[in-house]
Amino acid sequence: MGQKADLVLDVKSQLGEGPLWLADQGMLAWVDIEGRCIEFLQLETGERRSISVGARIGAVVESEDGRLVCALQNGLHYLDPETEQLEFIGDPEQDLEGNRFNDGKCDPAGRFWAGTMPLSGPEASGSLYMLDKDGEIHRKVQDIRCSNGLGWSLDGTRMYYIDTPTRRIDVFHYDSATGEISERQPLVEVPSELGSPDGMTVDAEGKIWLAHWGGSCITRWDPATGKQLDKVELPVSQVTSCAFGGKDLDVLYITSARVGLSEEKLAKEPLAGGVFSYIPGVKGLPASRYSSN
Template identity: 45%
Template sequence: MNQPEVLIDIRAVLGEGPSWDEKESVLYFTDILEKRVYKFSPADGSLSRYAFPQYVGAVVPRQSGGLAVAAQDGIYAYDPDSGSLKPIGLPENPDPDLRFNDGKCDPMGRFWAGTTSLTDRAGASFLYRLNADGRLDVMLEGVSISNGLCWSRDGTVMYYIDTPTRTVSAFDFEMETGSIRNRRTAIEIPESEGAPDGMTIDEEGKLWIAHWGGFQVARWDPATGRKLASVRLPVPLVTSCVFGGSERNELFITTARIGLSEDELRAHPLSGAVFRVAAGVKGAETHRYLG
């Protein structure tokens, strides 16, 4: 496996939610706790910062222009040029202890995003699906820390991570309706590897999983549950990853520094940076929100 390089030398407290805008050839990602969305252009190295009034967990391009963001209390349409922020999907019974975390669009342009508790309540959270018409549906209950999502290339399987379970779940996925059923365990992550966080998939159907506390992004085979390869990183808190670049064969990796002691930060000073590695395989595209 190739060695990763530092792509963006920042110190995000909790870098997360990356997406690749293929039309603009830019990378978006968030710093949840600093309430920021970042846009990075690999072509010229420019980095733009957008401040939000609340936590923001994930960001995706929107088909009609601008971005869709999973913020603290719901999903919003955001226009980076004007700074306009408008709600497009808010939970019916909001719980102020919950915030939205990781999210991603399925191949039909529905935005899936889940929540997590600000006070670490187990089983208090949900996985939602925001449809193109703005309807927000609860798809899973009893979630603790909703994280990675991706879909098989043929669109028949959805993979999902609720981090404390230390597993990757697979669901049968109905492309037309966006329904999920038949949950089963595809991968079990040993404690020694760190906890599964964000995730993406390559065109060979293998999962690339960010390992929180594991110093790595690892490539796993969901058909066998086996670990195939590992990208070792010089930081412990690896949060998520997305494929991008002109050939979509570069893996962009977000990391964090939250909770690290002064000694740990001295030992791992690049914590919070964004890394890039040549993956040697083409990855899934970032789907746009169609609403």
């Protein structure tokens, strides 16, 4: 407990989210939701690239065909990283202009899950969706206030999920063959002094690493007991998500945000919006890619 993370890049993302390790390129990607772009950092050379997508972007994942899949405010799209051109897949909420997509991730079977949230207000107008391999988008959970972190157990029978205002990590029974989820139950209750649960990832031992919005930390939890195992402090309050990367998947990369912070707060948190790293002594798992029929 009480370890500290190191700065990787003082990028000052407005709302940095969704770190993703692109193993084939040795590159870290993440989104800046309010900056409406995907950021890329080549770890060995320090070379940077940014792709503007023209709309708020909640998440990005790799597709098996080499493209990226993006969850934008105006629906799900393919993105060709070479041409930077978008190809529309579908928008399940075209009638809900006050919502946007937030966090998303591929399950081990290659389906893309992403959820929505209202741009403002406490309404539970969000939902969690699944983009199936046939390109169809299915609503899996509704009445969500802020759809956030996702993860799966090592044996593929459970899905972990966060609706941030509940202050919980919930667990569903998950059927990897069909993508069906059922039997939602609370798994972890996050203490108020740790801020609100945001993005998460699962390590190679099946434990959950959780980012804390307003909590200046990431934590590690045992899903078998619901107990906290570790805590890593950051010099920024709005910690948004984490993902394993590096050639051995032994580095935890952490995103953060500066949106909504006062000038006084920003003076105390000059690295807000930066990307950080931590060596946890445990490895992660390769990010699953979207697999279409």
